[in-house]
Amino acid sequence: MSTGTDVLTATDWKRTFHAYGLGTDVPGHLALLLSDDPRDHASALDHLYSAVIHQGSVYSATVPAARFVAGVLDRPGLDTAAPGADAVDGGSSPSLRVRLLAFLRDAVEGGIGYLETPVPPPLDTTERDRVYTAMGSDDEDEAIDIWEDESIDSLMYHEVGVAMGEAAPELYTAVRPHLTHPDAATRRRAVEAAAAIARLGGLDLDLSGAADMAETRDEGAVIVLALGESDGDTTEFLAHTDPAIRACAALAPGQRENPAALTELLSALRDPEEADTWFEDRPSFFDRYGTVRSALLREAALRGTPEDAERMLPVFRGLTPFTSASTADADLGPMLEAAFPDGLPENLTGAQREYLRALADGVLPWKGAQVTAFAALLRRLGLPADREELRVLVGEWA
CATH class of the missing domain: 1.20.58 (Methane Monooxygenase Hydroxylase; Chain G, domain 1)
Structure with missing residues (x-):
């Protein structure tokens, strides 16, 4: 050849x-x-x-x-x-x-x-x-x-x-x-x-030479992400001093059963806007998600069980004030899917009620949102794509 x-x-x-x-x-x-x-x-x-x-x-x-x-x-x-x-x-x-x-x-x-x-x-x-x-x-x-x-x-x-x-x-x-x-x-x-x-x-992937020469967060993140995608063990990087490196280590498929990795993802999402500014030259890994925060959200929601929904609620509340009709599917969708794994139940749990209340109180332009992928997601989960209907659902209005 x-x-x-x-x-x-x-x-x-x-x-x-x-x-x-x-x-x-x-x-x-x-x-x-x-x-x-x-x-x-x-x-x-x-x-x-x-x-x-x-x-x-x-x-x-x-x-x-x-x-x-x-x-x-x-x-x-x-x-x-x-x-x-x-x-x-x-x-x-x-x-x-x-x-x-x-x-x-x-x-x-x-x-x-x-x-x-x-x-x-x-x-x-x-x-x-x-x-x-x-x-x-x-x-x-x-x-x-x-x-x-x-x-x-x-x-x-x-x-x-x-x-x-x-x-x-x-x-x-x-x-x-x-x-x-x-x-x-x-x-x-x-x-x-x-x-x-x-x-x-x-x-066999050998990144030891590149690791020895790594000088910046951008380099370290690329190496850790590559290691994780190649089925390497990223556990040691979960204790790194840099939150971006810890989050990249937590994203590895091999960490999906590690509760400490989910905790690290949720920690990074306490300030999702900050996560989007981590890199000067963003690793290509994140291109498939659009933003860093979307990758963190998708992976955290994938790993979270219904019992973890309450742990993710502060993240959801933190995102609703600045999401938009075009970004809501990526920003809010993964956590809603985790909170409502079987769609809208007959009786809402306390956590589910708080998700819907935060959604109704958000700044999402609801009139324009009804033709977006986010609206399609809401319909699939059996949730209304309308602010007033959401408020009725959580019992705020009769």
């Missing part, structure tokens, strides 16, 4: 695809990364994140693209600022190397997603050729309709998920040296990429 520039000629790009069709245009864009012109880099990155990865989805062309990127990570000149990138670390823009490590992370995590689906049978050569022929068809309807074909599920699983997994050892080998790169932002993205690759390929 090749990596780096050999991928450009060793890949049958006519038998790959991305979000907009066949991957025959991918090698030309990848080659722009070998240029010294920032405008070429901008064009290449734009293609990588518009076609090769599209809104989080990855495709068969993503696999050779990832192998190419892995093979050029050690090229000189990649530490220059990447065009069009948001600034981190107090104002410095991430380098091209950082952006490429982030691409590898995103590509691999997309591959993991496909392997979490039921295994479809692989396509035979005839069926595979039929799909790729349709994708390259001049008939626009045919090229579009093929995406609805059930054969696409097989291609996604086998030619994206499985193929990415087969590339994992080479990808990991390419990323590992950057775990101890002199630049902190590079180390952080390398940790995230290495962790994703290790999960995909079932590889």
Whole structure:
């Protein structure tokens, strides 16, 4: 299996695809990364994140693209600022190397997603050729309709998920040296990429070098989150002096049965607005939730039992004053689901009554809230999406 520039000629790009069709245009864009012109880099990155990865989805062309990127990570000149990138670390823009490590992370995590689906049978050569022929068809309807074909599920699983997994050892080998790169932002993205690759390929994840060099909260958090997602034991970090590190340790799936971890999550949520300001360069782990507080809330509610509802009530009360119709589903939904696991009961408990009272007293713009995901959640739980009806329910009004 090749990596780096050999991928450009060793890949049958006519038998790959991305979000907009066949991957025959991918090698030309990848080659722009070998240029010294920032405008070429901008064009290449734009293609990588518009076609090769599209809104989080990855495709068969993503696999050779990832192998190419892995093979050029050690090229000189990649530490220059990447065009069009948001600034981190107090104002410095991430380098091209950082952006490429982030691409590898995103590509691999997309591959993991496909392997979490039921295994479809692989396509035979005839069926595979039929799909790729349709994708390259001049008939626009045919090229579009093929995406609805059930054969696409097989291609996604086998030619994206499985193929990415087969590339994992080479990808990991390419990323590992950057775990101890002199630049902190590079180390952080390398940790995230290495962790994703290790999960995909079932590889042993060694972050000791990065841990030895960690200088900031951002670095420590990325390492602890990566350790937790890779089934590592984060227990020792629950006693860390930094509340952000303790919370990241508590988020680990391996801590879901640990009462001390739930206590730590609830402690962090005493000031949810503060939690959202913890990081200058927020770990990508939180991107799937939107905010840090949403990740903490979702995990705390997942672990909490109905008996824990009263413990979470102060958090709920603290969030209701500043939530909005668009954020209420993420801010308040997880705790309501935990407090009402079987929907609205015939007789409210004291804690359930207090949840509804806090909700009715909140600043949520109820008229606009009736068409949001939060309103759908309330209906699913059997709760009214109306302030006055809530007040009647808790007995404040006759």
